[in-house]
Amino acid sequence: MRFMDVFIVIPARNEESTIAGVIKRAQPFGKVVVVDDGSTDNTHDEAQRTDVVVLHHVVNLGKGCALKTGCDYAVREGAEHIVILDADAQHDPEQIPEFLAALNNHDVVFGYRTFAGDMPRILRFGNAFISRLTLFLYGIALRDTQCGYRAFTADAYKKLRWNATDYSVESEIVSTTGRKKLRYVEISIPTVYHNKYKGTTVIDGMKIVLKMVWWKVSS
Amino acid sequence: MVLVVQIVGVIFAVLLMYFTFLNYKRNDMSLSEFIFWSAIWVVFMYVTLFPSTLSAIADTLQLVRLMDLFTISALMFLIVLTFYNYMMTMHTRRKIEHVVRAVALRKK
Numbered sequence: 001m002r003f004m005d006v007f008i009v010i011p012a013r014n015e016e017s018t019i020a021g022v023i024k025r026a027q028p029f030g031k032v033v034v035v036d037d038g039s040t041d042n043t044h045d046e047a048q049r050t051d052v053v054v055l056h057h058v059v060n061l062g063k064g065c066a067l068k069t070g071c072d073y074a075v076r077e078g079a080e081h082i083v084i085l086d087a088d089a090q091h092d093p094e095q096i097p098e099f100l101a102a103l104n105n106h107d108v109v110f111g112y113r114t115f116a117g118d119m120p121r122i123l124r125f126g127n128a129f130i131s132r133l134t135l136f137l138y139g140i141a142l143r144d145t146q147c148g149y150r151a152f153t154a155d156a157y158k159k160l161r162w163n164a165t166d167y168s169v170e171s172e173i174v175s176t177t178g179r180k181k182l183r184y185v186e187i188s189i190p191t192v193y194h195n196k197y198k199g200t201t202v203i204d205g206m207k208i209v210l211k212m213v214w215w216k217v218s219s
Numbered sequence: 220m221v222l223v224v225q226i227v228g229v230i231f232a233v234l235l236m237y238f239t240f241l242n243y244k245r246n247d248m249s250l251s252e253f254i255f256w257s258a259i260w261v262v263f264m265y266v267t268l269f270p271s272t273l274s275a276i277a278d279t280l281q282l283v284r285l286m287d288l289f290t291i292s293a294l295m296f297l298i299v300l301t302f303y304n305y306m307m308t309m310h311t312r313r314k315i316e317h318v319v320r321a322v323a324l325r326k327k
Contacts, residue, residue: 058319
């Protein structure tokens with residue numbers, strides 16, 4: 001696989017302390033596209049200092065929108081494979097080749113956290129509950145439906161292209177993978193938590209559960 | 220005899236008329252919107268002071284008390300307003316999303 005066809009989309013909001021490092025570590029594996037989602041700190045400037053593409057949302061729209069902007073850009077620029085990962089250094093870019101290798105035989109690759117790390121207990125419970133619900137509603141058995149480290153082919157993205165604007169994007173990708181019967185596989189990644197106040201909250205989790213039921217009912 | 224609840228109703232209507240006027244003066248409302256909302260508050264005030272004008276409607280709908288008519292009407296109005304606000308919010312949100320994403324992609 002040629003890395004020139006690979007686009008690495010990184011949505012970022014207020015990640016000035018980690019964004020440059022994540023970009024630097026991801027660059028060897030493909031073209032990096034950072035989507036600054038209305039940051040109020042220096043995330044945009046930090047990303048601009050590197051020689052990657054930085055797309056800028058003038059106001060915060062949410063992770064789902066930021067990912068969609070980045071992926072739309074990637075497809076427009078000729079991407080064959082798209083990797084998405086978080087900007088807070090939760091995900092190790094060194095694993096990108098593993099994700100890309102898995103795309104040879106699959107449409108979508110999901111990262112899953114081993115939960116051996118210091119993930120807050122409430123989030124661990126929420127994850128387990130959503131995983132069970134996903135299996136029940138969509139027939140997909142995933143160990144971690146909320147992990148943001150993923151990869152898919154450009155063709156798969158055209159089928160996956162989501163409407164979710166917020167953190168429920170992870171669940172919408174999973175549900176669409178099930179509904180469209182895309183080939184998927186999971187890859188283990190380490191669990192790293194830097195800031196327990198960022199990312200998916202309990203309220204987000206409840207919203208996600210409601211949306212999953214709604215998608216099932218309305219599809 | 221004017222009841223306390225009627226006084227509260229009138230004060231409520233006057234306050235909302237004031238806010239409507241304020242919004243109109245700040246150019247946050249068009250003249251037609253100002254007239255529409257002012258008319259609503261005037262009707263509200265009139266009905267509060269002279270509830271018997273609605274007796275005919277209450278009788279037609281077989282409601283024993285006028286208060287029941289008020290409660291049901293208010294609830295229906297609030298549901299319609301909530302639905303309308305929800306639709307407008309979603310519509311505005313989609314437009315903002317479209318514009319922000321288009322600007323982000325156009326620059327590159």
